[in-house]
Amino acid sequence: MVVSPELEGLRRIAPSRFVSFSFPNPFLGHASDPYADGGGGAGHLHLLLSIQFSRLILVGPELSAPSPRVVPCAARPDPDPAHARLRPLLLALCPVAAFRDNAVPDVPLLTFQDDLLLLAPVKFVTGPVVGEMVVEDVAIDNAPGPAELHRRLRFKRMPCLVQTQVRLCRSSAAAASSSLVETLEGSGGFLQPEVRGSLAQPYLQAMVAGLAVIAPYIEESIQSGVRPRCLCAGVGGGSLPMSIRVGLQFNVLGVEADGVVLDVARNHFGLVEDEFLHVHVGDAIQMIENFSRQQEPGMKFSAVMMDLDSSDAMCGVSAPPLEVIHGxxxxxxxxxxxxxxxxxxxxxxxxxxxxxYKGLIDVLRQVFSELYEIDVGNGENFVLTATVSPIDTALTDNSGHFLTELRKLAVDFLEHIRKI
Known part of the structure; x- marks a missing residue:
């Protein structure tokens, strides 16, 4: 077997080594996903740390290849004929140890497949904190129902994590079209983000469901004419603060580290600031600590919602940042x-x-009175709700206007709250 000099180092397995290089994939005609290769070095490492393999090889399209405005994302056939054609290349990249006793190694081929039917990039921007990001409109398979149109935001540093996702409404002009492709091709003027109704991302539904544990107190506050106050640490596309402000009548303060992300939220995801919704650029954790030192009267919050992920690709996809675990x-x-x-x-x-996760729960128990958990059910997200005071009202109490509105946002997650 002839090995080129630049790949000579791949003949042996070296612990804790990360090598990144690119070569064309002749079996894909266009770049169906701008971050499909893992988003560069940080994205590659993020994938490698998430999968316990001794060697991980990523094969994707050349991003310089021309791409249509709307890209189909249909599932590839099983078995995929491209796999057989890729096998010689993958065998050439196997370490020598894999051929021990003249055996030909079995190279497992894993393909990433989600529920996308169509994808249309809308905007590429770069922020000073999060780096490059993409706004994209997608058609999502909702079988047996009709496909749903969503807009989502992803960061290149963690391409597999959808930061924000909102449903899109078709204008009357778009509704007249019988083709999803035609709708997405003209998405700039035909599609608008929904700001009412249930949240598109299940983990956000679970986060607002956490408010149910103090529903009687929020109901009492609203009935007395006082809007409850919420601090959203992490804004992203703004769907969480917008839903809490519009759907639950909260007074909301949002804090986002990157001002460009806020611009994207305003321009593409329907974030609208008013007298009851304010957003600031800054470090959310530092702002919480500053507020705690000031202790101004009348500045207390009914809820602090923390939706912050780790910025370190070495940690893989994780949230919140490890510094939050500090007491x-x-x-x-x-x-x-x-x-x-x-x-x-x-x-x-x-x-x-x-x-x-266990360490976070232990620290929360030391600081707060009671702790509740929701398993989002996607194999990744959990939502923890920690209360300042003991809760003396049963969660099964379904009365009150607030709980009625909360169910519209949280869907069925109120039934999944459990005390731990």
């Missing part, structure tokens, strides 16, 4: 909550370390 941050969050307030956390435990 000082959680103590600061408790300080800015009112007597019946809750801290609601989106948690994605690091794939390589199951002890982090």
């Amino acid at each position: 000082s941050v959680l103590h600061a969050a408790r300080t800015i909550l009112d007597q019946h307030g809750v801290l609601i956390l989106n948690v994605i435990p690091p794939p390589a370390d199951g002890s982090v």
